[in-house]
Amino acid sequence: MNIARKPEWLQKRINPAAHAAMEGLLGELHLHTVCQEARCPNITECFRERQATFLILGADCTRLCSFCNVTKRTPLPPDSTEPARVAEAVFRLGLSHVVITSPTRDDLPDGGAGHYAETVAAIRSAAPATKVELLIPDFLGSSESLARVVASAPAIIGHNVETVPRLYDIRAGGEYGRSLRVLRMLGELAPAVRSKSGIMLGLGETEDEVLTVFADLRAAGCSYLGIGQYLAPSRQHHPVREFIRPELFEKYRITALSMGFAHVESGPYVRSSYHAARYDGAP
Numbered sequence: 419m420n421i422a423r424k425p426e427w428l429q430k431r432i433n434p435a436a437h438a439a440m441e442g443l444l445g446e447l448h449l450h451t452v453c454q455e456a457r458c459p460n461i462t463e464c465f466r467e468r469q470a471t472f473l474i475l476g477a478d479c480t481r482l483c484s485f486c487n488v489t490k491r492t493p494l495p496p497d498s499t500e501p502a503r504v505a506e507a508v509f510r511l512g513l514s515h516v517v518i519t520s521p522t523r524d525d526l527p528d529g530g531a532g533h534y535a536e537t538v539a540a541i542r543s544a545a546p547a548t549k550v551e552l553l554i555p556d557f558l559g560s561s562e563s564l565a566r567v568v569a570s571a572p573a574i575i576g577h578n579v580e581t582v583p584r585l586y587d588i589r590a591g592g593e594y595g596r597s598l599r600v601l602r603m604l605g606e607l608a609p610a611v612r613s614k615s616g617i618m619l620g621l622g623e624t625e626d627e628v629l630t631v632f633a634d635l636r637a638a639g640c641s642y643l644g645i646g647q648y649l650a651p652s653r654q655h656h657p658v659r660e661f662i663r664p665e666l667f668e669k670y671r672i673t674a675l676s677m678g679f680a681h682v683e684s685g686p687y688v689r690s691s692y693h694a695a696r697y698d699g700a701p
């Protein structure tokens with residue numbers, strides 16, 4: 419079943435005219451954002467507020483998740499000038515909190531961990547007061563890659579489980595157990611760094627399955643949780659099975675907090691990076 423018509427609580431408008439300033443800066447610095455590549459429905463709101471989530475290591479992915487709009491293509495080698503360009507954008511935008519993510523780069527020996535670390539270092543040099551949050555792939559579970567990222571000392575490290583284990587066929591190359599191990603290893607490597615995860619709803623999961631994921635994440639030491647509605651980027655992507663009502667998102671938020679998460683954002687338009695500073699106490 420493919421549900422084409424969105425309900426009244428999912429009618430956010432995209433206004434490309436409001437994106438010009440951000441797109442000018444991103445184009446000048448030759449940077450990618452997940453806001454653009456993933457066709458995020460929050461792009462007008464975020465770009466108006468000069469917020470963006472930078473997509474480092476190129477815009478091509480080595481995996482092909484059926485929910486994701488990032489292109490599967492043989493990626494280019496990492497660009498050594500990219501960390502400085504991201505740092506310049508962070509400085510020029512005056513960001514107090516920035517989220518950095520990447521496609522999955524299974525082609526690289528370290529999965530791109532070194533490039534993440536160089537990007538954190540460049541931002542720290544150009545904008546020392548900016549809190550850096552990394553949203554990382556699973557690095558095929560490599561503890562060396564995770565240690566490299568942790569050593570760069572970001573404020574928050576996120577890794578999304580995305581959905582319940584029964585539906586992991588939409589996450590080509592991903593493994594639920596490995597994602598939990600990544601979160602657990604992050605806690606062991608850097609007990610002071612908050613870890614974060616995210617799950618999309620509306621893919622056909624049940625409430626019991628969602629609550630089991632919450633429990634698994636807590637057992638893996640995850641502190642922060644984002645819960646949002648899956649929206650198919652196109653008709654070729656995995657279809658939406660259900661539009662989750664705002665009341666159920668609120669129920670999940672309250673339940674997750676009662677299970678020990680330090681902060682939970684839950685709502686139809688929540689994405690990993692949406693209002694990211696709030697997890698760390700910003701209003």
Ligand code: SF4
Nearest residue numbers: 453458461464691692
């Ligand atoms: S929610 Fe995140 S990905 Fe979406 S537009 Fe905002 S910053 Fe970009």
